Amino acid sequence: MVHCFHLAGFPKGLISCITGKRSQIGDFLIRHRGVNCISFTGGDTGNSISMKACLIPLQIELGGKDACIVLEDADLDLVASNIIKGGFSYCGRRGTAVKVVLVMESIADALVERVKEKVAKLTVGPPENDCDITPVVSESSANFIEDLIIDAREKGATLCQEYRREGNLIWPLLLDNVRPDMRIAWEEPFGPVLSVIRINSVEEGINHCNASNFGLQCCVFTKDVNNAILISDAMETATVQINSAPARGLDHFPFQGIKDSGIGSQGITNSINMMTKEKTTVINLPSPSYTMG
Numbered sequence: 259m260v261h262c263f264h265l266a267g268f269p270k271g272l273i274s275c276i277t278g279k280r281s282q283i284g285d286f287l288i289r290h291r292g293v294n295c296i297s298f299t300g301g302d303t304g305n306s307i308s309m310k311a312c313l314i315p316l317q318i319e320l321g322g323k324d325a326c327i328v329l330e331d332a333d334l335d336l337v338a339s340n341i342i343k344g345g346f347s348y349c350g351r352r353g354t355a356v357k358v359v360l361v362m363e364s365i366a367d368a369l370v371e372r373v374k375e376k377v378a379k380l381t382v383g384p385p386e387n388d389c390d391i392t393p394v395v396s397e398s399s400a401n402f403i404e405d406l407i408i409d410a411r412e413k414g415a416t417l418c419q420e421y422r423r424e425g426n427l428i429w430p431l432l433l434d435n436v437r438p439d440m441r442i443a444w445e446e447p448f449g450p451v452l453s454v455i456r457i458n459s460v461e462e463g464i465n466h467c468n469a470s471n472f473g474l475q476c477c478v479f480t481k482d483v484n485n486a487i488l489i490s491d492a493m494e495t496a497t498v499q500i501n502s503a504p505a506r507g508l509d510h511f512p513f514q515g516i517k518d519s520g521i522g523s524q525g526i527t528n529s530i531n532m533m534t535k536e537k538t539t540v541i542n543l544p545s546p547s548y549t550m551g
């Protein structure tokens with residue numbers, strides 16, 4: 259990454275990349291007096307960083323439980339493609355991944371069938387084989403995902419595929435008939451597991467999203483753009499995508515989370531502003547040169 263900056267003409271020594279554990283360098287750096295600004299991406303570790311950083315300007319992008327609200331007039335082929343892209347690309351390990359689908363009951367069967375057909379085509383295996391679904395990052399992450407699946411299964415969720423795991427490799431799984439009493443309705447698996455909650459009104463979908471402690475992004479699928487804007491206004495997420503999966507987007511777009519999803523905003527302008535401190539010089543002339551009053 260640093261090499262790319264050098265190729266782009268940045269002087270050597272201006273940008274450094276240091277890797278290491280939180281206990282070795284992370285906590286040292288965020289408390290160091292020479293640090294003027296912190297930008298962090300991660301999960302709920304952001305809370306402790308925020309407390310340790312004290313008065314250092316902070317921009318953090320944290321977890322999300324991005325919802326996909328599907329209304330009766332939606333184009334179901336478009337929705338199914340976006341659910342696959344949004345829920346399973348990078349193995350579901352994106353802050354902005356679709357993590358719960360809230361679909362109107364009357365079209366839920368048709369949508370679930372379309373998504374199941376696409377899930378069956380995802381390739382599973384090692385990254386060297388360029389598979390769609392690859393092992394999650396650690397055993398603890400795989401165990402966490404498995405716990406969410408077991409909890410949902412015990413409470414009555416429908417597993418649309420057979421649950422399969424080998425080491426840290428978890429096969430893609432769609433969980434239908436998820437209900438609010440299941441952990442997976444609220445927690446982010448950060449893996450290839452996607453929940454479907456069937457709803458009977460738009461309000462039910464909006465209320466579920468707004469009850470989440472996260473507020474990163476969500477998406478709404480409908481052909482009625484007026485309705486989409488009304489729903490967008492009601493959503494307590496920092497970004498709402500209409501008829502497309504959540505995504506960071508182009509870099510001149512603002513990118514941010516509210517509630518437990520972050521502080522501040524990224525994007526070219528916002529990042530430059532955040533990393534810039536204003537300085538004021540006031541010249542006091544021997545005689546006042548302005549009109550009083």
Ligand SMILES: NC(=O)C1=CN([C@@H]2O[C@H](COP(=O)(O)OP(=O)(O)OC[C@H]3O[C@@H](n4cnc5c(N)ncnc54)[C@H](OP(=O)(O)O)[C@@H]3O)[C@@H](O)[C@H]2O)C=CC1
Pocket residue numbers: 278279280281283284285288299300301302303304307319320321322352353354446448474515519520
């Ligand atoms: N909003 C967004 O744009 C995005 C959000 N995410 C979110 O990130 C989470 C998953 O990512 P993951 O990396 O596993 O997140 P974690 O919060 O689990 O990991 C955080 C990482 O940050 C390190 N860390 C913790 N404290 C410090 C510190 N003081 N200084 C420097 N590094 C520190 C940790 O190091 P150590 O291992 O040594 O403890 C660890 O490697 C999910 O919740 C996901 O939604 C992911 C991508 C984008």
Ligand SMILES: O=C(O)[C@H](O)COP(=O)(O)O
Pocket residue numbers: 319351352353354355504505506507
């Ligand atoms: O991992 C993430 O969520 C990224 O920060 C957002 O980027 P993406 O939506 O372009 O993947």
